[in-house]
Amino acid sequence: MHEMGIAQQLVTIALDAIPDDIKNPRVETLNLRIGKLAAVVEHSLSFCLEVITKDTPLEGAELVIEQVPVCLRCESCKHEWQTDTPAFGCPACKTGQVTLISGREIEISSIELADD
Amino acid sequence: MEIKIQRRILEKNKSDADRNRAFFKEKQVFVLNMMSSPGSGKTETLCRTLEKLMPDIRVGVIVGDICTTNDADRLSVTGAKVTQINTDQFGGDCHLAAHLIDSSARAMGCDDLDLLIVENIGNLVCPAEFDIGEDARTVVLSVTEGEDKPLKYPLMFQVADAAILNKIDLLPYLDFDAALAVENMGKVHPGMPVFELSAKTREGFEPWLLWLRTRVKEKLG
Numbered sequence A: 001m002h003e004m005g006i007a008q009q010l011v012t013i014a015l016d017a018i019p020d021d022i023k024n025p026r027v028e029t030l031n032l033r034i035g036k037l038a039a040v041v042e043h044s045l046s047f048c049l050e051v052i053t054k055d056t057p058l059e060g061a062e063l064v065i066e067q068v069p070v071c072l073r074c075e076s077c078k079h080e081w082q083t084d085t086p087a088f089g090c091p092a093c094k095t096g097q098v099t100l101i102s103g104r105e106i107e108i109s110s111i112e113l114a115d116d
Numbered sequence B: 001m002e003i004k005i006q007r008r009i010l011e012k013n014k015s016d017a018d019r020n021r022a023f024f025k026e027k028q029v030f031v032l033n034m035m036s037s038p039g040s041g042k043t044e045t046l047c048r049t050l051e052k053l054m055p056d057i058r059v060g061v062i063v064g065d066i067c068t069t070n071d072a073d074r075l076s077v078t079g080a081k082v083t084q085i086n087t088d089q090f091g092g093d094c095h096l097a098a099h100l101i102d103s104s105a106r107a108m109g110c111d112d113l114d115l116l117i118v119e120n121i122g123n124l125v126c127p128a129e130f131d132i133g134e135d136a137r138t139v140v141l142s143v144t145e146g147e148d149k150p151l152k153y154p155l156m157f158q159v160a161d162a163a164i165l166n167k168i169d170l171l172p173y174l175d176f177d178a179a180l181a182v183e184n185m186g187k188v189h190p191g192m193p194v195f196e197l198s199a200k201t202r203e204g205f206e207p208w209l210l211w212l213r214t215r216v217k218e219k220l221g
Helices: A003-017 A042-052 B011-026 B042-053 B070-076 B098-108 B154-159 B168-173 B178-188 B205-220
Strands: A027-035 A062-068 A070-074 A080-083 A098-102 A106-113 B002-008 B030-036 B059-065 B081-086 B115-119 B136-142 B162-166 B194-196
Touching: A003 A027, A003 A042, A003 A106, A003 B002, A042 A062, B002 B011, B011 B030, B011 B098, B030 B042, B030 B205, B042 B059, B042 B070, B042 B115, B042 B162, B042 B205, B059 B070, B059 B098, B070 B081, B081 B098, B098 B115, B136 B154, B154 B178, B162 B178, B162 B205, B178 B194, B194 B205
Parallel strands: A027 A062, B030 B115, B030 B136, B059 B081, B059 B115, B136 B162, B162 B194
Antiparallel strands: A027 A106, A070 A080, A070 A098, A106 B002
């Protein structure tokens, strides 16, 4: 639902990263890291990007998303684990506060430019 | 040619939120971000909360809605300082981003406030993703929703510091299993306090008010 805002920020960051000395740059791939817990819908983001990158060096760029798993740490017993379900209690000691180590990422890791 | 970047896409919002945090620290005001799905009774819960907190605690409210000033009108009756943000002029956004809070909080002036409550837009998805520079977050769930909402929207319940289970006066008329709802919140966020109350009948407010007063006092000293 807020994918347009994310797409706009993504375009700003990606365009900034293109070196000035490249003539007619064309971005082939946008590599992102998105946590499984992050509220981002891939096809909405891809649709928004398609709309706003028209006539820019990012037009037609492929979106490659690395999904980052949800990992947690128990602050009581220091146990660390990965989960695929929204039950975030510590499986080892069953008590204590948990901290989310990963799973909320919404990051751009790189862009790939066409060689031509 | 690959160009490494390694940047958070929402870093602009994060830096806006950090600026808000510094502003709120300077102004010595505690900021609560209140979130929920539409119709859970955030505004009514806030009205009852303000009645109890004021005038001992000086409260201001920033209300976010896509359209209308209905919630601001209801809250103004309590005597609190109220500012409405309508996001339709920004494309009908489904959440309040940090820069909107920045302009509203500065326009409002926070010198005469101890507590600023941001009533976010009714939505269990997007507001959870946007840091606004708050000190604490509360999520409101009502008994007319499903007990499995915490499992369906885990990020919201994970980022919340406390939850309110509202409309408990309706429990005798519904099949809603309150214990299961509380259990599900505990699964997503172990240890999170859950306050069961009714904004309509005013029952169950004391533990919630005590939690909020304590948090405000902790910051203001």
